[in-house]
Each structure stands twice: as structure tokens, then as C-alpha cells.
Amino acid sequence: MARYNFKETEAKWQQVWAEKRCFNVEVDETKPKYYVLEMFPYPSGRIHMGHVRNYTLGDVVARYKKARGFNVLHPMGWDAFGLPAENAAIENKVHPAKWTYENIASMRTQLQGMGLSYDWEREIATCHPDYYRHEQRMFLDFHKAGLAYRKESWVNWDPVENTVLANEQVIDGRGWRSGALVEKKLLSQWFLKITDYAEELLQAIQTLERWPDRVRLMQHNWIGRSEGARVFFPIVGRDEKLEVFTTRHDTLFGASFCAISPNHPLAGALAANNAELTAFIAECNRIGTSEAAIETAEKKGFDTGLKAIHPLDPSWQVPIYVANFVLMEYGTGAIFGCPAHDQRDLDFARKYGLPVIPVVKPTDTDAVAIGDTAFPGEGVLFNSRFLDGLPVESAKTRMAEELRRLDAGQPTISYRLRDWGVSRQRYWGCPIPFIHCQDCGIVPVPEQDLPVELPEDVTFDAPGNPLDRHPTWKHVSCPECGKPATRETDTFDTFFESSWYFARFADARGAEAFDRNKADYWLSVDQYIGGIEHAVLHLLYSRFFMRALKKCGYTDVEEPFAGLLTQGMVCHETYKDENGKWLFPSQVAKDADGRSVSVEDGRPVTVGRSEKMSKSRKNVVDPVHIIDSYGADTARLFMLSDSPPERDLDWTDSGIDGAWRYLNRLHRLIGEPSFALPAPDAPRPDTLGDKAAAAEKALHKTIAGISEDLDKFHFNKAVARIREFSNLLETLDGKTDGEGWALRRGLETLVQLIGPMTPHLAEELWALLGHETLLAETAWPVADPALLVDDSVTVAIQVNGKLRGTIELPRDCAKEDAEQAALALPAVIQQLDGKAPRKVIVVPNRIVNVVG
């Protein structure tokens, strides 16, 4: 028989599945539903290995659940708005819409070549008005419900390009294209009140039982609930009081300074007639807007000269600094510093020569000297008047009472979570449906005027937002007073689209955003699969969005994703030539001595370690090329083999070869069996020989094992079991009774079990085995529990925890028998050297440990 012709086979079955509409689904109340979803891609134009991995994982789940009798919804769409389309417009003079839709078309073809079981009739593209019109409506509803509001916030501003930069466009504090020093600038922007749901989003994390713990923990920390107190410090010579937030009000007697954010109103007021302070604030504002940039910048302060009066002692004054590490967005934008018990405060105090007053000491020592290390731990208060002798927690309570009594503060809960800024000063996004009128203020676009569509006739030859400088688009009359007004020219953050697309799939062509009945049937997503990089933002925004939609009457579903699987990245070795230039893997080969050399000129190549595939490092392998040379099934099998899904996967040529070899081996095993198989419907012989009986047992163990592996997403283990079982089937030679039957049953089951992973080859082999129905429509095999247990077990015998031998024992034999058998073992007798064992520990069916 010829080698497996994957091209012909894969195309054939893809066509059959499409023609028979195997994966198109409707609501069916008679079946349990299962909604499996992979994070939809940004249509960059070409799929990458990360996509191949993500969609293979999802497809295995979808096909497996379908075989298990579920009504499976498995859709695909395009996260089609975003920056790269605008960059392409600027660089290649192609319109973002044209670029995006062409990319979608080619990526769809590439995905279809993978044989994924999508219901393509539900495909959506978020840049289409039929999609984004609904979110404009949602935003108006959010606004009515008090969940959308405007406030000023900071953006990265490129003064040369006169444009707002994304964090990723700021490199070492400079604009990526202009190279200009980036400034922070205040803009009035739209926000969604996710903070209204901080507590609910936090509490509900507990209900997300099928999410990875680490993602739940990351969301928990992101929301960042902290119990503390607001404390008022009167300011010498001014009427106002400085309000600070602290979680360590127990250490108030260790206060040595106050610090406010450069963006605190007080800092602004003082800067008005202080050029030095103005310059300091400007310097602070040159640090980017990202938290990482602010946190890693050198901690600096500016003494305002103002003094704050200690809330518990009018005679005690501390200086007020403006400090670059105090965030206006968190707490009250002002802190008090207690250097002895906070490392950052200590560093600050040492730098500016401020006093360090220890007020908490560890319970087990009297040592209280503070050097360069603060003591943030638990302990007992001292140096603290009425708090002396109290442990930290009691001191907090006592201090809160005192603050309340003096009207100097109160306990409060603060969250790190900030409201979600959804405004973007960009063209390629969903227009925000509001109108600015000089007389009426901010006016919503009337619902009958939705959608507000993006104008197509825009240019990217000038800096700034094309919507803003479009000759006509933004000029409208005010819906309320009719006078000339202007449209909002900001568009939505693209997280807006991805916060509800999973609901749109329930009814992708409906006139409403989603049909309630259909959404109620399909949601929540039973299994969501995507990269760990979305652990916080996308997933948290979606959780909030569903709650906001619920408040506006769209749905009763609160949690969008009941189950979550976060996959690791696809990595590859990196290569550099002698000049330190990156090389593509395809430009590198091994010479006769096994050294890596350049294909072009044979010069030596430095091989770097494996890193996430990225265009900048050129360590990419094009999936299209792989699928072309090996077929989709080979690529899929490789993606599932070896590495568990949540870990990083190393792409290797030998790995893909191994997968390819196995598929050919399987094809040979069935196409050219070593002896003639009985007919498909041949009955089980009454007596099986030893080998056939062992094969039958292995068959049922394999079914049970792989089912469990797939339930737990242990795809690599499932592949190992498949290979183990096919190794066993290859040892059958038909010389004893029942082997023919066992081989046929084994092969058929093997094909069924590998079906979700390599669907084309499995479908082909299923037909080859004489089936006229589709494997894609065939129920999953069932293991016979009676065949899963063995009569005897191998028990490990240890002396003092060291393995000294193994013995075969009847399953569940008496502990005494196991002990007897162990003590009779020559190696054990020798180790004991005539002495009686002190103790014998027997773990039934597993181990006997003789302690001497």
C-alpha cells in the first residue's frame, strides 16, 4: 500500500463534514449542551503556532464531547478591531477595513485546512457594523444605568506625532516612531464603573471552580481588596486637611512624613506659584503611564515645605512631600510614611534624612534597631502610647476607634481595581455613540440612529485620529436642540468587543445582540481555552460585562466562562549568525559534524535557547508550511503530544517527524494488517487465548484511561496511551485463538480514541475498517468495568524506605500475608541481618516497608 496521502484524505473529509453539516448546531433541549470556545484571534493575516495549539486543544474537546453525546457549540470569529490595522494603513497605505477583511479571508482558509469542527455559519467579525451596533446600544444602556461616565485621565502623548501612544508604543520613554520623549497628558475620557462590582467580582471568584487556581489568584490580587483606614492630617496654615489611606494605621505613631501624588490637587495648587515644584511634577509625568514604569523608576520626592499635623498629637508635625511613587488612582492619592515598617518608606526616609521611629517589635525579641531593612511583620506595639503592648491586629482596631472618636479618620476598604477606561483616540475601533453639544453637553446618539458607522473615506497621512480631522463625519446636529454639534471621535478599547462575543455566538445572525432563550441555553461557556496572558484583563472585563448586561436586562448569566484552560506558549530555539543577526529556522541547517550552519553560506550559527516564537527573533515556523508538508493531523498530534497544554511547548523538527511517523505507522497497521482481520460484525469468540485476553483487558483500560485524560485535558498522556496500546496491538500475530477478533476490536477502538486528535486520518481508517457511518457522528466507546481490575498486583518491598524488591500478590490480600511475603524475601532477610524488624508498614496493593 502506498504511503498515507494526507492531502487527498484531509481535503476529502473536510468536504464531507461540511456537506453533511456535521458541526452546525441548533438549540436542542433533549440533549445536554456543551459550549467550547477558544479565544478568537486578531486577524493578522497568517495563523501562527499559538493558534494551531489553541484551536487543536479546543477541537479535541469539541469532538470528544460530541462523541460523548453532548450538543456541542464550537464557533469561531475575528477580534477584528485594533492597532495593527492602523499601523498597516500607515506603513502600506492600505485601508484598515480592506486589510482586515483580506486577512480574515486568508486566515479562515488556513484554519479550515486544520479540520476544526467549527460551526462556520456563526462566524463573526467585530469590525462589522452588524456586530458593533449592538455594543453601541449596550453602551447607551450602561450610561442610562449609571455604569458609564466621563473623567479625566492620563495618556502617553507623543508631542511630535501629536498622537496618543499605547504602552507598547512607548520604548524607553520615547515614541516608537518619532523617538520623541513621551509626555503624560490629561484627556477627558469614557470609563465603565467596574469598581461598582469589585466586591462581587472578588467574591464570585470562589464559584469559578473549573478555573486554574493561579488565574483566580491573579484576579484576586488584581482587584486588591485591602482593609485600612482613611486618616485626616490637618495642614499647618491651611484650612484643608490631607486625607491619606493606609492599611497600617496601627503604626501611626511611627509616622515621619506624608507624601502626595504629583497629580494630587494639592500638588497642583502648590505648583501654581512654585517653579521648582512645577518642574518636579513635569519630571514625574515623563515616566510612562504604566505601573511597571512608575514602580521601577527611582523613588524621588520634593519637599513642599508644608507641614502636616499628626492626627493624634497637635504638637507633632511631619513634612509633606510630593513623591513620584504615590499613585493618584489608588486610595486617596496621599500616604503617610512609616519608615520603620515599610521598605519603600524606609528607602525614602534614608534618602531624605527623615526620622525612623520603630513602633512594632517581634514578640520573641527586644531588638528594634532598624538598619536598611524595614520590619513589616507581625508583632507587638511599643512607643505608641495607648497602643503599647497590643498585637498589630488589635492595635488597628483600637486606633480606628480612637480616630473615629477624634473625628480624624475611619476604617475603610480600598480596592486596587480601577475603573475601566474605554476611550481610544483611534480610527479602527467601534465609534462611541455620543454627541458633544455646546448647549446640551454630552448627548447620547438616539437609538434609531444606530449604528454610528465608521466613515470609509479616511487618510492616514497626517498624525492624530482620522475621525477627528474627517471633513464631515463628526459634524452633526444635536439630537436635543438641533444646533450644530460634534460626534465623539474616540472609539472603544478593543477589550469591549471581546467582552461579549461569546454571547453573540449563541445567536450570531440575530437582530438583537443575542436572543435571550438561545443565550440562556448555550451560556455559560463550558470550556474556554486561551493564553495565560489574558488571565486578568480580558477575563475580568468579560466577567464585569456580563454583570453590567444583566443589570441592563440583557441576560441572567453572570459568569461567562464556567471552565478555563490556559495554554502555554509555543517556543523555538533562536539562531544568530556571526554578525549577531537573527535567522529563521529555515535558514539554518546542520553540517556533517552536526554543527549548526547557515544554509546560505555555510558559516557557523549560534544556537540560542528556546523562547516564545516571535517575529522579532525570527524563531517562527509557519503552520501553513507544516500543514502543507505533513498535513493537519500531524501538526495537531504534535501539538498534543509530550507537553501538557498549560505548559510551554517546544517546537522541534524531530517532534513533528515523530508525529508524522506515527500516523503512517497507524495507517499501515490498519491498511496492511499482519494477518487477515475477521469481518466487522464477527462475534467475540467464546474463548480468547492469553494474548488476546490480555489485549482485551488493555483495550478497556485504554478506553477508561483516555476518557479520563481527555476529561482532565491531559492530552499528552492520552497520546502516550494511544501509542502504548498500538505497540501492544503490533505484537498480536494471529497464532492463537481470538487474536483476530482482539485485533479488529483494538484497531477500531484505537481509531475512535484518536479521532478527536487526528480526525482526518481517523475518519479514513474508520471507513477502511468497513464502516459506512462517519466517525465524527459515532458515539465514544465504553469501557467494561469488569475488565479494568487485575487479580494480582505488584507490591514494592522496602527496607527503611529503600526498594529491595517486588513481589506479586493477590489483589486485596490480607496485610499479614503481605508482611509474611515481604519478610521472606531474601534481600529483606539479608538487610535485617538477623534482627527483628521494629515495625512493618503495609499499604495494601502498593508497598510493604520493613523498618529495621
Place this chain on the structure above:
RNA sequence: GCCCGCUUGGCGGAAUCGGUAGACGCAGCAGACUUAAAAUCUGUUUUCCGUAUGGAAGUGCCGGUUCGAGUCCGGCAGCGGGCACCA
């Protein structure tokens, strides 16, 4: 800087609840088939000592709990992800 992970042979990984570390594969080595190559098949492969039966060590590092630790606890190191305008 803060938050979250990960670390097991030459390599990817397996080891259900604390109970035989290295399943399965890759690469390597030896062999079979072949005029030859490819493909395929067979054997072998944690390290060290030993001709061998066998013995010792071993899951990033240091320490602890336990009859028994890859697994639990404390500390450390290295690598990676996220940090609110990349998606």
C-alpha cells in the same frame, strides 16, 4: 518594583491521595533488511562503581516533617507570564 507561575535523564515529559522515579516519545548507540540510500524493523540508553549477580547516588539549591518526599512545610536561586492604550 509588585503579582502569578515553572524547574524531573542528552531533550519533551510520566509518576491518581505522601508509597517501585524516568511511562510514552525525541535524539543517540548497536544490529537487521538493502548493491546503496531512504523508509521500516529489532535491541539498548538516568549517572557512577563493577566482567557480572549487584551496589551507590539521583527530581534547581539549602534545611525541615515522615516508616517513606518529585509530591508537604520554611528559605534561596534561575527562568518565564501579567502590570490597566498589544491582543
